[in-house]
Amino acid sequence: MNNAKPVASIQHAPFFLLFLLAISPLSxxxxxxxxxxxxxxxxxxxxxxxxxxxxxxxxxxxxxKFGYVxxxxxxxxxxxxxxxxxVLESQIRNYQLNYHFDPTGILDAQTVRQMMTPRCGxxxxxxxxxxxxxxxxxxxxxxxxxxxxxxxxxxYFPGKPKWSKTDLTxxxxxxxxxxxxxxxxxxxxxxxxxxxxxxxxxxEEASSTNSDVVFGVHRYEHxxxxxxxxxxxxxxxxxxxxxxxxxxxxxxxWSTNPGPREFDLETAAIHxxxxxxxxxxxxxxxxxxxxxxxPGTKKRDLHENDVQGIQTLYSIST
Ligand SMILES: *[C@@H]1O[C@H](CO)[C@@H](O)[C@H](O)[C@H]1NC(C)=O
Ligand SMILES: *[C@@H]1O[C@H](CO)[C@@H](O)[C@H](O)[C@H]1NC(C)=O
Ligand SMILES: [Zn+2]
Ligand SMILES: [Zn+2]
Numbered sequence: 312m313n314n315a316k317p318v319a320s321i322q323h324a325p326f327f328l329l330f331l332l333a334i335s336p337l338s339x340x341x342x343x344x345x346x347x348x349x350x351x352x353x354x355x356x357x358x359x360x361x362x363x364x365x366x367x368x369x370x371x372x373x374x375x376k377f378g379y380v381x382x383x384x385x386x387x388x389x390x391x392x393x394x395x396x397x398v399l400e401s402q403i404r405n406y407q408l409n410y411h412f413d414p415t416g417i418l419d420a421q422t423v424r425q426m427m428t429p430r431c432g433x434x435x436x437x438x439x440x441x442x443x444x445x446x447x448x449x450x451x452x453x454x455x456x457x458x459x460x461x462x463x464x465x466x467y468f469p470g471k472p473k474w475s476k477t478d479l480t481x482x483x484x485x486x487x488x489x490x491x492x493x494x495x496x497x498x499x500x501x502x503x504x505x506x507x508x509x510x511x512x513x514x515e516e517a518s519s520t521n522s523d524v525v526f527g528v529h530r531y532e533h534x535x536x537x538x539x540x541x542x543x544x545x546x547x548x549x550x551x552x553x554x555x556x557x558x559x560x561x562x563x564x565w566s567t568n569p570g571p572r573e574f575d576l577e578t579a580a581i582h583x584x585x586x587x588x589x590x591x592x593x594x595x596x597x598x599x600x601x602x603x604x605x606p607g608t609k610k611r612d613l614h615e616n617d618v619q620g621i622q623t624l625y626s627i628s629t
Contacts, residue, residue, distance in 0.1 A: 348543025378434030
């Protein structure tokens with residue numbers, strides 16, 4: 312299903328629905344994928360525990376994709392249905408805690424807005440995990456003080472993998488050619504320069520077949536088990552040390568000077584290079600490693616939080 316190209320843009324959805332109603336039984340309609348990116352979330356705003364709402368299983372897939380579902384919860388029957396149960400509520404609370412929102416467990420407007428913002432495909436690191444049961448019998452106001460939040464905001468991949476050398480080579484290998492090769496190279500190189508300036512890493516170009524870091528432009532399924540999703544939604548992703556893959560979704564409206572419906576390629580490149588060097592997501596909204604980026608936004612300078620994250624990982628003192 313992920314491989315199918317979106318068949319209708321959101322503006323055409325009502326007509327497309329009527330068309331579907333005319334030609335297919337209702338059961339097909341319910342499974343039909345008519346939205347792009349994270350648009351399905353809009354219809355779920357206001358949902359809370361105890362409800363059964365069509366589309367909640369999509370939210371469960373979303374939370375799993377971005378790191379909010381542990382393997383134990385995933386085994387449960389309700390991982391795939393449309394019921395808003397206690398497990399889903401606690402996953403939403405963990406999401407809200409990550410993003411510094413009130414952990415209401417309700418799909419409120421703020422939470423939906425954040426979830427719908429286009430983002431990196433890498434999983435979020437949980438700042439806090441609260442087992443569903445521990446939320447019971449709490450009185451108002453007492454909740455937050457009992458949660459042991461990691462307040463550093465930056466994070467690493469599980470097990471803190473990092474490079475064991477500081478001289479890295481980089482190359483290019485793409486299966487799609489939607490970004491001009493010269494532009495892609497110069498943007499990739501300026502992202503490398505940003506990290507080199509604060510981290511002690513140096514980068515030298517080499518052939519893509521034996522370089523440490525490989526930049527690529529791809530679409531949908533592209534051989535690494537993490538298919539892209541067409542226009543909107545996930546913009547790019549990268550892998551932990553020392554894999555070195557740094558991939559951009561060919562179907563995004565990339566730009567080096569983004570308008571209101573375009574994304575800044577350099578912002579994404581700096582973010583993904585942070586992953587390549589070993590950083591996970593940060594929940595400081597101004598950090599490069601913040602998971603999401605609205606269209607039309609440039610964020611091309613490392614934040615103090617990003618610098619602290621990389622320098623702590625590699626024990627660099629300033
Ligand atoms: C908080 O996060 C930092 C960075 O990921 C990590 O080094 C540290 O061990 C964490 N502290 C706690 C108490 O979990
Ligand atoms: C990309 O551009 C097209 C054409 O302007 C627009 O319809 C679409 O909404 C844009 N995508 C995003 C995610 O803004
Ligand atoms: Zn990311
Ligand atoms: Zn990839």
